[in-house]
Amino acid sequence: LPVFLAVTALLRKLKQQSRESVEDKRPKLLNALKELGDFYLELHWDFQSWVPLLSRILPSDACKIYKQGINIRLDTTLIDFTDMKCQRGDLSFIFRGEAVPSESFVVLDNEQKVYQRIHHEESEMETEEEVDILMSSDIYSATLSTKSITFSRAQTGWLFREDKTERVGNFLADFYLVNGLVLESRKRREHLSEEDILRNKAIMESLSKGGNLIEQNFEPVRRQSLTAPSPNTISWDEYITAENGKAPHLGRELVCKESKKNFKATVAMSQDFPLGIDSLLNILEVVAPFKHFNKLREFVQMKLPPGFPVKLDIPVFPTITATVTFQEFRYDEFEDSIFTIPNEFKEDPSRFPDL
Template sequence: MSQTNSSSQHRAPELGLHELVFENNISQLSKKLNVKKENENFEEVRDHHGNTPLHLAVMLGHKECVQLLLKHGHEINVKNHYGWTPLQEAVSYGDRQTITSLYRFLRKQKKNSMKKQKPEIREALQALGGDFYMEMRWDFQSWIPFVSRILPSDTCHIYRSGHRIRMDSTLEDFSERRWIRGDISIIIDFAADGEPDVLLLDNKNKIYQHMKQTTVQEREASIEEEVDISMSTDIVDAAMKTKESVIESVNSGWIFTHHKAEKIGQFNADFYRISNLMLVTRKRREHLSEEDIKKNKMLRDAISKGEDAGKILDECEDSSDPERRQSLPAPEPSKITWKQYNNHRNSDPCLGRHRKEKLNTKRFEASLGMSAEFPVRLENLLPIFAALGTKAKLFSKLKDFVTLRLPSGFPVRIDIPVFPTVKAVTFPQFEFRSSIPSSMFTVPSTYKEEPSWFEKS
């Protein structure tokens, strides 16, 4: 008996779901999923390639398996050992119905994730102490000389009062599609149970949107747009490696050198250089046509020059209401058997479309201005930044920096040359306030509700 228990502890993960998906055995898969649901709290098992059952289902084009796994809550954004998620593999396979389903369920999972994060955010708010006001500035820069002066910058004004957060911004959106300037506010109330209450205000046009009240049609239209974009652009995985990084003081002066210090807004800061950082970027484009690749290059070039990429995009479309992207022809069915796949441990067996992958590795330096005068810690603000949802990719990089052995203080200026257009992020002001008007967290009576404006922007 003890031998059996001992051997079971070293046994490979139980891959019953994987095999049923691989064999496209719908009836047995459904039964097994229902049994697991009754037992509750089962951990998502990965095979020796890091693939979940959902990975296999999308790569093999087993659509009914995909729907069953989604219905039972299988994760969509989990990466396998090669860095790819089921959603990315679905884009590669090119079946629009499957991609749409994944995006639809991904939104549900994000909402559930936000509900689970509420205790963490409430704890972060409590750790910050009283109500406050702070500023966060984004500076954008092009690699091309003299272009930076025409690129936008944005100073975000953030207010906290109790369980409510407000952020005012002049940059509505910054993506590969177009620059959108405006005057918007995001108000989030974490008091209610369940999903946080989110209001989006367009202060220029005096309209607002209540995120919980968007219609099914508006949400579906937004999802369809996301699907179109993903089917027409590169699949990208980027990771910043910090293991070999070195942090050292920045000195200034020719003869009598001294530690570089500078005032950032209201805070005195000492500067440090982080060298030997590495950004590893992988791109896949097996799902793209030559026309897609050419258009995407034009968009990237336009952005680097500070031009409105949206104009180029509009010129590429035949009409103001372009047709949705169609599913790609299915790739050749995989000839690999389950036994061969399960024994294939030394390399990545390609189950779906033949990959066209490009790897780019870039070493770079980052600069930090650390201030001991800043009244809070970066770790306390990160959950709030994530909740606001602004520039989420860059904030994920900030989390990477938090894991480094940073000097003491708060990074009031961060120069991270990771994204070609983001030059720096600064935090020039932070102050606790005894009173912030409650009117800042309500919709003015002169504003008109237009639930569709944000979805269309």
């Protein structure tokens, strides 16, 4: 119980700090949006994998972004992609910059004609369920290492090689190879029981064959903590005087596994694209809470070659790569009604429990 309470308190604190960080950035974001012209942007997602059975279930999607003043609308058919299973629908995410923070972000289900406001707040029950899942699952961290990344021009042709330049959508683009892109993953499991490990292994084997958590009847169960580790005999003086980076271990013995995987990626840069990288990042600042945009935002923050990345490959999981293509862009004006909730829509606060 003490461990559960400590993890719960830490999780609440981290989420509160995240919300405060977003609110701190809000004035700067709104000013950046004001300076941009009004436009329509269309991008396509295509998920791929070298695992044959997995490739059959991976989704693709076309996202349409409308920007007018300090308002943004994003239309998508991909509701979520969790546990190797995608949910389809007809959704619109609307951000109205002039509204108060608690009412500025809303998601519309255009098929069911309902909407839900996104408050980024959770009930006690939701927090406790999340902690239960965390305490019975591997602690997993995956990051893209960009320290050693370099770019080189992609070549085309068999006998006479030349730099690859092709049209992507409406834009002429130069293709580059991304060298030195490494996905670093770390996994710890000393907090798991043997039952947890066997169950998690069975779930992952099912997912790799196209299954999902529903088929596993997986539900978070409040469980007893593991037996406490033996009391250590290390004194405070021994701990603080230890050699740098070699402090004696306290608590349960670590069970840690690290792995690195090199990725081959390409990026197509167009100097004809009217939007700049910084402008795109400002737009993604609004839609970044949605999972399939986070990796795109991380990728475009790298030091890219000249131009705008109209097509790129992004590793999103160790076995999955996403191809993102910016198909269309135009400056335009829109009716204000597309940034408002239709009168016939009804509010459903529980329509999207994961948002």
